[in-house]
Amino acid sequence: MADAHLYEVALTLLPGIGGQLTRLLVSYCGSPKAVLEAPPGKLQKIPGIGPKSLRAVTDGARQALLEAEKIIRQAEELQVKLLFYTSEDYPDRLKQVADAPTLLYFKGKADLNQQHIVSMVGTRKPTAYGQAVTERIVEELKQHHVMVVSGLAYGIDIVSHRAALQHGLPTVGVIASGQDIIYPSAHSRYADKMMERGGILTESPFGTKPDAHRFPARNRIIAGMSDCTIVVEAAMKSGTLITADIAHSYDREVMAVPGNITSSVSEGTNYLLKTNKAAVYTSVQDLVELLNWDLAHKQSQKQQNLTLFNQDEFSADELKILKVLQQSQEEQMDNLSWKAQVPVSQLASLLLSLEFKGVVKALPGKRFSLLA
Structure with missing residues (x-):
């Protein structure tokens, strides 16, 4: 297994070889190891492999394998699971998405393929109404044994995680940094508690800092690994609406909680409802009917x-x-x-x-x- 992980991780470290090209290479060659050991003549025959991609594989393989060894050692030390897209533990819902990460770093005990998974997203500065509604939604999800996914950020994210912990539901935080850098650090104590039944998930290698440009990429994982994304409160220009748009592009359901028309953090949710980009959430029965859980x-x-x-x-x-x-x-x-x-x-x-x-x-x- 360690040998398999070595080639899987190395393949994701090749410069200029993205997720779609990686899957194509593995499909034609049969395994990550076969890709990295394939002669140039064989690689050239694969559709979509040009001179630049060919050099990336042939010239970068040795260095990638050395870096992969370090990552595997660190994963073992931190008890982090390396989930290549061919792994049985890789989220099946996410696997169906064209731009899904090739490799995920997961720490925790959650079943990422359990029957019902819902993402909760919203503003980082929720109102008392937004917090109360979020807590109520999570409490209602308990009867359906739902796993709650969010981004471990301030606001609706951490309220969702906290409520899930309170009601004994598994909850997974998808972060934009490496597993060794929990951001914000103030939420480290919740991240620790989440390990018992849920966990922390990222596509970023160890040492990766939570730079701004990584958050939209993080959001696609939140949208892609769930059955439905529920938006509680959001401003018009926000990462939350980006997540909703991504969920739409994946043909996943989006729901929004109606908000106070005088509140700036309700403009985004009310816009989603007004433009029919989201179904209305007033109770868990709305979700059950939308997803045909019955x-x-x-x-x-x-x-x-x-x-x-x-x-x-x-x-x-x-x-x-x-x-x-x-x-x-x-x-x-x-x-x-x-x-x-x-x-x-x-x-x-x-x-x-x-x-x-x-x-x-x-x-x-x-x-x-x-x-x-």
Whole structure:
């Protein structure tokens, strides 16, 4: 496992090789180790790999592996889990997002793939109304066993985390710094308590400071790893509205709490509602109806039965493909490769086999879906 982590971490340290290109390389080569050990001739044949990317891999591999060793040692010392996007513990909801981080640093005990996950975001300077509403929402979420995700910042973020701790709900703080730098430091005591059932999550390597430009990137993780983002109070120009926009771009649900029309921190939430960019939140029943949680148990049981039935009829790789198609309805071939963690070289024959078995159909543009 340590050897696998070495190549996974090293791959994320190559200059100029972003998340999408990393997934493409792994899909074609089969593993991070195979990417870093591949001859230039093989890498050149991969679509999207130009001279600059080729040099980054071939010339940067040795230094990246040395740096990766240091990161792995530090992760072990601080009890931080390294979650490459192919890990079973990597958040599945986030994995479906095109610009998802390739590697996450996680410390804690939370199940990042539990059934219900909600993000809570809002202003750093909430009113008494905003604080009270946030606490009420979290209390209402308890009956549905929800994990609460936020950004550990001042305001609505820390009120959400604190309320989750009070009501025994797992809560995860997504930070813009490295795991060794909790920001703001005043919230370190809450971060420590969150480790018991929740945790702290970041894409930033150790030693990374919480510079301003890292927060919008942090916000995409908050939006991408949850079923719904609830906005409590927000000004018109704020990081909170950026998070709401990101959630929209990911086709995730957004809800907003109506606010006082004379309050500046209600302008953003009321704008989201007025422009139909968010559904209204007045009680937990609004959330249950929006996300069809009342049907979730039946659907979960149905999918579980289907998976159990399939295990006798399909290979392990075929089951991976079917699981992805169950979740996203249809997928383009390259996306299907990295989401199912099946190399492109094997994917075509597996899809053909599934077509012959009558469970998958091919669509125009190299897209595939399950047969109804």
